[in-house]
Amino acid sequence: MVSVGQAGHLRWGTVQCPFCEKDHDKVIDSRTTDGGAIIRRRRECLACGKRFTTYERVEQTSRLTVVKRDGRREGFSREKLLHGVLAAVGKRTVPRPRIEAMLDAVEEDLAKSGEKEVPSLRVGETVLRHLIDVDQVAFVRFASEYHQFDHIDDLRRVIDEMAARIPESKQQGKLF
Ligand SMILES: [Zn+2]
Known part of the structure; x- marks a missing residue:
């Protein structure tokens, strides 16, 4: 309690x-x-x-281990994700409580999976799934940072995948 x-x-x-x-x-x-x-x-x-x-x-996700692409492991850090999201949001006007609520949802999703280890890519994709509802420009920035795309087509593919997952009514027009 x-x-x-x-x-x-x-x-x-x-x-x-x-x-x-x-x-x-x-x-x-x-x-x-x-x-x-x-x-x-x-x-x-x-x-x-x-x-x-x-x-x-934060208990549930603090026990979560994130497996990075190079195989290194580190403890899940909400603070780190917060920094990444804030950087992606930049000067755009997104209320801080909205961002914190989004991180709550991300942590809840990750905790719900019940797994002790999650690939960093999945953490990023979970953020993206929620971020697209918050701010689409921040979504694109976060996606390009997270995936370290070599080519615009890679970015476009991820955006298309994400856009396909959200209902028509929620989309604020085409991203590209
Ligand atoms: Zn009361």
Whole structure:
């Protein structure tokens, strides 16, 4: 259980309100702190309307090992992904809570797979799958950085694959 002012264990879902003890809340802000180890979430209780903050320790994905293309292994780092996404977003106006929420979804997807080791390529593709809904330019930048394309055709192929996966209604027109 997550308690106010302490790092807790619960990663996703609702927590008990410290005021009325109901467990219906919504997250109104989410922010990574302490080098990616802690996620600070501002929550609003849907029962009594009071707001409180939880500090949640990333546990599930912190045990995840990422296998890089050259075979080297390193621990999963949300902070590292965050830097990559922020670099891709650049000066475009994407609200930070939107990015943090996207990383939540990425971590959840990776944790759900139940595997202890994931190839770095899969981590990147999981980010891309979510990033395309957030910002399409950032998506293209992240894709080109991540895949280190040698040729524009490689980039085009990945974009086509991604575009094919998202519903027509969500697409903001053709990417290229
Ligand atoms: Zn409450």
